Amino acid sequence: MNNSARxxxxxxxxxxxxxxxxxxxxxxxxxxxxxxxxxxxxxLPFEELAEYIGGLEQxxxxxxxxxxxxxxxxxxxxxxxxxxxxxVELLTGEFDGEELGELERSALQxxxxxxxxxxxxxxxxxxxxLMIPSIPALAIDMAGAVWQSVLAxxxxxxxxxxxxxxxxxxxxAIEGNIIFLPDEEDFARVARILGxxxx
Amino acid sequence: xxxTVLITDDxxxxxxxxxxxxxxxxxEVVGEAxxxxxxxxxxxxxxxxxxxxDITMPxxxxxxxxxxxxxxxxxxxxxxCSAMGQKPMVIEALSAGAKDFLVKPFDAERVVESLxxxxx
Numbered sequence: 001m002n003n004s005a006r007x008x009x010x011x012x013x014x015x016x017x018x019x020x021x022x023x024x025x026x027x028x029x030x031x032x033x034x035x036x037x038x039x040x041x042x043x044l045p046f047e048e049l050a051e052y053i054g055g056l057e058q059x060x061x062x063x064x065x066x067x068x069x070x071x072x073x074x075x076x077x078x079x080x081x082x083x084x085x086x087x088v089e090l091l092t093g094e095f096d097g098e099e100l101g102e103l104e105r106s107a108l109q110x111x112x113x114x115x116x117x118x119x120x121x122x123x124x125x126x127x128x129x130l131m132i133p134s135i136p137a138l139a140i141d142m143a144g145a146v147w148q149s150v151l152a153x154x155x156x157x158x159x160x161x162x163x164x165x166x167x168x169x170x171x172x173a174i175e176g177n178i179i180f181l182p183d184e185e186d187f188a189r190v191a192r193i194l195g196x197x198x199x
Numbered sequence: 200x201x202x203t204v205l206i207t208d209d210x211x212x213x214x215x216x217x218x219x220x221x222x223x224x225x226x227e228v229v230g231e232a233x234x235x236x237x238x239x240x241x242x243x244x245x246x247x248x249x250x251x252x253d254i255t256m257p258x259x260x261x262x263x264x265x266x267x268x269x270x271x272x273x274x275x276x277x278x279x280c281s282a283m284g285q286k287p288m289v290i291e292a293l294s295a296g297a298k299d300f301l302v303k304p305f306d307a308e309r310v311v312e313s314l315x316x317x318x319x
Contacts, residue, residue, distance in 0.1 A: 125285075
């Protein structure tokens with residue numbers, strides 16, 4: 001698949017997946033306003049990714065999932081730490097803004113899980129292929145360290161898909177980034193099924 | 200007497216959310232399991248009227264746990280609560296014996312509706 005067709009498809013996926021994920025988050029927040037501002041898809045070399053989403057030094061919360069089934073790969077949901085804290089506060093209703101305890105960490109894990117799985121569910125519906133998410137892993141650290149440690153297992157040979165979304169809740173902006181690293185051959189299969197590439 | 204429910208989810212946050220919804224509507228949460236293996240053990244011990252079951256969990260996944268529980272009690276009433284709502288997975292869970300499949304996040308009403316329907 002050429003890059004332009006791939007990007008078009010990813011933008012479509014970003015739209016649909018983000019739509020699902022936004023509905024999901026709104027439900028979790030019990031009617032607190034949670035409006036989607038922009039979904040945007042890009043493809044970037046792996047080395048530029050951390051830089052693009054706020055720099056290697058920035059503290060981020062990352063939730064990572066390994067995908068198995070018909071389409072294999074990795075997916076991650078990354079948020080600046082401030083966005084993560086705000087979400088935790090909105091979700092648990094009683095977080096004091098200090099240290100993240102077990103409950104707060106598990107809330108973040110669940111947000112990441114639901115965000116990522118919403119995309120997978122959307123893609124599964126479009127293709128009929130099964131994409132099984134692993135148990136999500138949560139890491140809170142400098143972006144550089146998070147990349148090093150958690151994504152070390154992913155063999156990245158090509159550009160990485162980045163879907164950037166922005167939400168706002170009660171007047172505050174929340175930034176989230178979905179990173180998709182599908183296995184190349186499996187992704188080509190997805191493209192064929194969706195008619196984006198000739199057999 | 201209130202119907203009893205066993206909650207199964209690997210995240211503490213989700214267990215808390217479910218407990219709040221379930222208890223608010225007059226059911227009694229008799230136990231919380233953090234994975235499938237614990238759910239099977241607690242099922243034997245507590246014999247709850249209903250079970251909520253996550254799919255993706257450490258040690259033992261929800262599908263395996265459904266099968267194990269159905270072996271112990273073919274009349275077990277299990278409601279799946281999972282973010283993974285893909286058709287093949289839903290079919291697998293239902294054919295393993297689950298009575299309903301709720302895709303996370305769910306609204307409280309949908310959970311209560313399912314408990315009422317399954318628990319009747």
